[in-house]
Amino acid sequence: MAEDLKTEYKGKLLAVKDLPTLPKVLEEVTRLVEDPDASTDKIAKVISLDQVLTAKVLKMVNSPIYGFPGRIGSIHNALVLLGFNVIRGVIISTSVFDIMTKSMVGLWEHSVGCALACTEIAKAAGLKDPEEYSVAGLLHDLGKVVAAVQMPQVKIDIEALVKSQDLTYFQAEKKVLGFGHDRINAWLAGHWHLPVRLTEGISHHHTPTRAEHYPASACVVHIADFLVRLMEYGSGGDDNVPPLDPNALKILKLQLKDLEGVLDQLCDKFLEVADLSFA
């Protein structure tokens, strides 16, 4: 029966017509990026056609998360400064988090905190393009949002289980659904054709050593999740810290001591983003 249940839930989750649809623009943009003749100008123009989306993207890229607070005036500017992968992540997060219900404000804060932490950890580890990791941080609990929107009853069941049996949200998900939000992330990433690095970052943040192609991405999100939960910025659905896999630090060639510098940065930055939202 367990297997049937799992299949049924997966079907419900991916029922395409109800899925938080991504803006048409994203498809167009994805196509343009693969086209060798398309210029940044052309891509920027396509995004700018959707004014609401443009406003949201600009608001997001001007937040302290990406390191250019209040200095990006146009989509073209944003594309040049942050790169296409980051902008694509921002577009996805704006449309997905739009549908978040009021009860999930804590999760949004947790996601923003995680995005910040990812950038700092990537910097500490000396990785290239630290901003790209922040997108993985921002989207790492996407599965929780989509599950809650598609199946509201399931969210209520999971929360009840967390309370009554003192489980983590992740454990409770597995009991109720048969799989966790990491699996949902992997399905969604496949469904939306996200880049592999982002896919691995969001679908392996609980099992960083199992990421095949970009273990660094999964490790960064894994550690960021731990730190943000430790500082209790926002809420991930339960009051535990997730287990920190020592191998994640090893893969990034970091030591526990290096996390102190990251924490120093985070303490300051969490004040800056205290009231950031898309609304």
Next chain:
Amino acid sequence: MQKIPLTLAKAGMVLAKPVLRSNGLVLIGENAELSDAIIQRLIKMEIENVVVQGTPLDLEGVGSGTPYNRILERMDHLFRKYENDQDMALVKKRLREYFQLKAAAEAAKAAQAAEAVEAAKAAKAAEEEVKETAKSTAKKGV
């Protein structure tokens, strides 16, 4: 041997480990005795922590009311599932030390700021007094 925030270091404490600049350059070697002048120089160089011999400070419970203390208080609860996990115990111990240092430094900073405010008040009061006496002597002169 104890790591302490520089704001709480006092003249007479002896270094157990050399103080390094971020580029690895040694500023003061180990076994050197701290003096007020040296501490002031280190503060100017933005050194945050020093490691001194013995355990001169009791950091437990210092800095209550700072955000770092809130984290410290929640830590046992957050880590409750990992009582038998050695790796997590180590992580917890290191993080606890980090937040204790931060809380102590924050408390010391707050105390210093309060002192500065007090000193400013005292100075202002003294100034007024001087003015008052000047006025009264002027009156007397008339």
